[in-house]
Amino acid sequence: MVWSRARPETVPLVKQGESDDSDSDSEEEGYDSDVQREKDIDYSAKTYGNPIRDTEGIKPHLQPTQPEEKAAISRTGEAATKVSRADNSKKRKEVTELSLYHIHGYRGFDGRNNLHFINDGVDIVYHAAGAGIVQNINSGNQSFYLEHSDDILCLTINQYPKYKNIVASGQIGVQPTIRLWDAISRTQSLFFRDHTTRQLAA
Numbered sequence: 001m002v003w004s005r006a007r008p009e010t011v012p013l014v015k016q017g018e019s020d021d022s023d024s025d026s027e028e029e030g031y032d033s034d035v036q037r038e039k040d041i042d043y044s045a046k047t048y049g050n051p052i053r054d055t056e057g058i059k060p061h062l063q064p065t066q067p068e069e070k071a072a073i074s075r076t077g078e079a080a081t082k083v084s085r086a087d088n089s090k091k092r093k094e095v096t097e098l099s100l101y102h103i104h105g106y107r108g109f110d111g112r113n114n115l116h117f118i119n120d121g122v123d124i125v126y127h128a129a130g131a132g133i134v135q136n137i138n139s140g141n142q143s144f145y146l147e148h149s150d151d152i153l154c155l156t157i158n159q160y161p162k163y164k165n166i167v168a169s170g171q172i173g174v175q176p177t178i179r180l181w182d183a184i185s186r187t188q189s190l191f192f193r194d195h196t197t198r199q200l201a202a
Helices: 034-039 045-047
Strands: 116-117 125-127 131-136 142-147 152-157 166-171 177-182 190-193
Touching: 045 142, 116 152, 125 152
Parallel strands: none
Antiparallel strands: 116 125, 125 131, 131 142, 152 166, 166 177, 177 190
16 A cells, blocks of 8 residues: 655745755856855955055054143152140049959968968958958958058968957068058058068068
8 A cells, every 4th residue: 555645736846956045056157056155265355355444644652742740749848737646634534433342362472371260260361462351261252451552471360369350461662561450340450660671571
């Protein structure tokens, strides 16, 4: 069995060897295809045939230039204005709200016998820098004796029962002093001043 399909009458028949893309093959003689025609074109002649721009006139780098006017420099110019510092003296106020709360440290590198129990073992007394310190063992709260004007080097307590909790502390300085004070009330009883030495040691 052979199947066949009728060809519509509107479709033109194309003969073998003819191409729709090459309509001009019959017009130009001597060319077999478009490829051969492209090979024969001289592109260098077309490129340099007509100049791209007019070459008349003077080249840019040969044209005369006008010198630029520069501002005159003077070594004796106007003196620069000095920057004045802001006056902060009005803003400064005396600090009156600070209070000593706790001292961290203890002078033990060059002292001896300078920490003692007082008040039946409830408190301890010692020194650091220029402050005599009374610290409660249970709570850790501290109270201070601050009448010394320089570093305290030695500290001891009274062993006589009639005058309990009396502390003697000695300081370094041009005129070193020994001060007697109450560890409970931190009030001074009296002090001694030595004019012959620069420090005291227990």
